[in-house]
Amino acid sequence: MISHYSMPFIRFVVAALTLMSFLTIAKRPEFQIELKNHLFFPSEIEIPENTKVKLIIYNRDQTPEEFDSFDLNREKVIFPEKKSVIFIGPLPQGRYEFFGEFNPNSAKGAILVTPQVPPQVSLHDIDNREFNEIGSTIAFQQNNLTESGVVYVD
Amino acid sequence: MLINTVILFLRDALPVFVVMAILLSLLQQQSIKANWVYISGLLGMLLSFALLMATDVIAHAIDDTGREWFYASLYFGCYCLVLVLLSHLAVGNIINFSARSKTITRYSAITLVAVIIMLNGANFLIYFTGFWHKNNASNVLSTGVVLGVGICTSIAILLYFMMEAVQHYYRLIRETLLVFFSAGLLMQSTNLLLQIDELPIGNILWDSNNIVLENSEVGYLLTVFFGYDATPTLIQLLLYATAIVAAFTIIFIRSNSALRNGNRTLKEVAL
Numbered sequence: 001m002i003s004h005y006s007m008p009f010i011r012f013v014v015a016a017l018t019l020m021s022f023l024t025i026a027k028r029p030e031f032q033i034e035l036k037n038h039l040f041f042p043s044e045i046e047i048p049e050n051t052k053v054k055l056i057i058y059n060r061d062q063t064p065e066e067f068d069s070f071d072l073n074r075e076k077v078i079f080p081e082k083k084s085v086i087f088i089g090p091l092p093q094g095r096y097e098f099f100g101e102f103n104p105n106s107a108k109g110a111i112l113v114t115p116q117v118p119p120q121v122s123l124h125d126i127d128n129r130e131f132n133e134i135g136s137t138i139a140f141q142q143n144n145l146t147e148s149g150v151v152y153v154d
Numbered sequence: 155m156l157i158n159t160v161i162l163f164l165r166d167a168l169p170v171f172v173v174m175a176i177l178l179s180l181l182q183q184q185s186i187k188a189n190w191v192y193i194s195g196l197l198g199m200l201l202s203f204a205l206l207m208a209t210d211v212i213a214h215a216i217d218d219t220g221r222e223w224f225y226a227s228l229y230f231g232c233y234c235l236v237l238v239l240l241s242h243l244a245v246g247n248i249i250n251f252s253a254r255s256k257t258i259t260r261y262s263a264i265t266l267v268a269v270i271i272m273l274n275g276a277n278f279l280i281y282f283t284g285f286w287h288k289n290n291a292s293n294v295l296s297t298g299v300v301l302g303v304g305i306c307t308s309i310a311i312l313l314y315f316m317m318e319a320v321q322h323y324y325r326l327i328r329e330t331l332l333v334f335f336s337a338g339l340l341m342q343s344t345n346l347l348l349q350i351d352e353l354p355i356g357n358i359l360w361d362s363n364n365i366v367l368e369n370s371e372v373g374y375l376l377t378v379f380f381g382y383d384a385t386p387t388l389i390q391l392l393l394y395a396t397a398i399v400a401a402f403t404i405i406f407i408r409s410n411s412a413l414r415n416g417n418r419t420l421k422e423v424a425l
Contacts, residue, residue, distance in 0.1 A: 028351075052355060064284040070368045073385055074349050077221065077280055079210050085218040087351040102281050104158060 028087065033109065034058040035065055035078065038100060040109035049113045050090040058083045065107060069098035072111065089113075155291060159298025160305070162281055166274040167302055168378050170198075171310040173270055173335060177239075177263045179317050180328045184246045186260055194264040198271025205276035206283065219350040228269055229343035233397060235266045236336035237404055240329060244405045248412035270339075326405070331379070333401040338381025340397045344390045345383070356387045 031053055034041050038061060047053050057067050059078040067076045067084065072091075078084040088096075091113045100107025178188060205212075213221040239262045242255045251259070282299075285291050320327045347353040361384060367373050368384040376382035383390065 052351070054351075063288060064280050066281075070363070070384070073345055073383065075345075076349065077209075077213065077277070079213060079280075080284070082210070082214065083218065084213070086349045087355075088349075090355065090357070101162065102158070102285070 028052055028054040030054045030056060032056045032058065034060055035100065035107060036060045038063075038065070038103040038106040040098075040100070040107055043109040044112055045109075046112045046114050047089065047091075049093050049115055052087055052089045055086050055088055056083055057086070064102065066101035067098060068101040069096060069111075071096040072098065074098070075101075155285075155294045156298050156301075159281075159295055160301050163278060163299055163302030164305060165374065166278040167306050168309065168374070169335075170267070170271050170274055171306040172313060172378055173332075174267055175310040175313045176317070176328055176332050176335065177267065179314055180239075180243060180332065181259065181263060183328075184243065184251050184256070184259065186256060186263075190260050190264050191267075194267035195271065197264065198268040199275060201268060201272035202275030202279055205272055206279045209276055209280065219352075222346040222350045222352075225273060226343040226346040228273055229339045229346075232266055232269055233336045233340045233343075235262050235269075236332055237401060238262050239266070240332065240401055241404050241408045243329065244408035245412040248409055249416045329405060333398055333405075334380045335378075336401065337394050337397040338377065338379070341381035341383055341386075341390060341394055344393055348387070348390075353389060356389055358385045358387055359391060361385050 029048070029051065031045050031047060033045060033055065035058065057076070057078050059065050059080060059082055062080050064080055065078050067074065067078060067086070069075075072088050074086050074088060076084050076086050088111065091111075093113050093115055096111040096113065098109050098111065174191060174194075178191060181190070182188065209221070211220075212224050216223055239259060242251075242259045242262075245251075246255060246259070282295055286295060317327050317331070324330075344353060348355055363384040366376060366382070366384065368377065368382065373382060373384070381394065386394070
């Protein structure tokens with residue numbers, strides 16, 4: 001039986017925990033990758049060492065895929081034309097490989113954990129390649145095959 | 155694609171075959187008829203299809219973390235069911251099973267196997283149905299499933315007879331395997347909660363990939379049987395150890411209590 005005085009306390013605890021969890025999540029840097037024709041774009045992304053990050057994976061294919069990484073201990077199904085979210089890190093420096101479990105020969109990629117702070121990029125719309133500035137810092141890295149981006153949400 | 159289908163089938167089906175072999179052996183020891191296997195198999199497959207239909211909705215619930223919550227809660231539920239099973243079987247090993255205990259054990263086994271089939275079956279069905287129409291892959295997928303069933307059945311039969319053989323040297327072999335299997339489910343549960351940031355991740359304690367690679371054949375087997383994780387964190391290790399200790403404590407307490415009750419009954423009969 002919950003006493004008369006317990007309810008406000010429980011409400012306070014729930015509210016505090018909810019607020020704390022939102023604050024914690026809000027601080028996580030976000031990284032995005034997408035899957036097209038059973039290939040990951042970008043195939044390599046850089047994340048800062050010892051930092052927990054949020055990874056958003058978009059599946060642009062008509063078939064499901066399972067993001068899998070033994071190095072990262074992560075496994076997540078991404079349904080056709082949907083997105084999935086996972087958290088990774090904090091990790092020491094190194095290369096952490098991932099692959100698409102349903103198409104392991106083509107869908108391959110790696111997370112590079114680097115000491116330096118990676119460029120801060122807003123990647124709002126991958127399809128249209130529109131990159132909007134958040135705050136004062138923005139950078140965009142592009143090579144022939146891949147693009148990499150990170151956005152810090154305050 | 156054939157090899158991939160076999161690998162995926164083994165990953166999802168092997169735990170089902172292993173738990174079925176262990177439970178079949180355990181329940182036969184208590185003279186419980188094996189028809190529960192068919193019931194749980196059928197129920198599990200129906201639930202798998204139902205979960206397949208709802209999996210997209212579940213996956214995108216709770217801010218795209220619904221699937222993790224759903225699977226983690228059910229894996230935890232499976233661990234609890236194993237504890238219920240073990241507590242009744244511990245008594246059944248000492249004194250005769252009561253009709254109530256027999257019913258609870260039977261229904262617990264049915265639920266446990268059905269839930270594991272549902273969770274793993276839905277995983278495989280996502281792949282199977284997703285690629286069925288792609289480039290006439292149906293033949294390859296069917297062949298992969300047939301090969302996978304053959305391998306899983308062979309492993310399950312070997313395990314069944316291995317338990318029979320080892321029982322002469324170690325009486326609790328089946329219970330021990332079930333305890334480690336259920337602790338493995340709990341490990342999967344923690345992994346899912348870690349990846350949605352609902353458990354503190356902490357630092358990785360060690361990396362045993364250089365001893366047994368997690369994605370090797372041995373790694374797969376160890377994962378199914380013992381919940382092997384090459385890169386565990388402190389919280390995972392603590393939960394794993396606690397799960398095993400809790401299960402063995404329950405077996406010990408229930409066995410001792412049954413033994414005391416049995417001795418008391420014998421004394422009363424003697425008097």
